[in-house]
Amino acid sequence: MKFIAIHKDNYNQVAEIYKEGIATNRATFETIVPGWKIWNNKFLSFGRIAIEKNNKILAWASLSSTSKREVYNGVAEVSVYVKGSERGKGLGEMILKELIKISEHNNIWTLQASIFRENKPSIHIHEKCGFRIIGYKEKIAKLHGVWQDNMMLERRSKVVGV
Template structure:
């Protein structure tokens, strides 16, 4: 497996992962599928320090096994040294260490870009994601109760945090 910076050509592979989660899962709080144009815009908006990375199979630079991103935590300037992370793995490739590898690479990028802390918001009691984040050093710092509603049920969000610098 290789991990590299996402390119515009990766939009379709990322879109497949995202839309499956939107339509079938609770890890994304969107209700309507994205279009390819939406996904391309999302990728273009995440350049520089707010990076997107993808995992691809060795020797196959076109198949997206998973992706991860850093996004601004908040729009107010005092939050500029804090980022929020997202990690998603294609449903056919889960349980192979791809999520952890992406998260480790993403944390390294956040450090090299000078961020102070990374926040993860994990929805719907996703214990696998909580465990992966814990394995990389994130700590549970709180729970936002019933902040989302999808598929006719209320969803909590676990908030995890990794301090990058003292």
């Protein structure tokens, strides 16, 4: 297994994993997988990584901006997705730890995650990687007509912005 960058040529595999996450109804409010152009514009230019084995992507993670305001340039939101057949094998934790290193290398001092309350495995992975629950957004949005809560997690770097 190795970490690779996500780019246009391997996005189809990333999109398939994203589609699996959408189908769980506990990973995202998105209901359709965006094309490359939309996905590419959504995430920061760094921290777009995947775990690959035998030319197959097993998990992916990326960073997105939380605000356009300059004072928040050191704050990013994480996205982590693991292929259904690979869940429970430690890949989520592995890729999140690598994403943390990349974020700190790029002067990100705070990482945030918004996770569906029911997505206990994702909350657990984030907590293992130093995130803490700071609260929740009650009924923040509807998914298929049902109001959902999002748990808010945060990780403050111990090396950037100290």
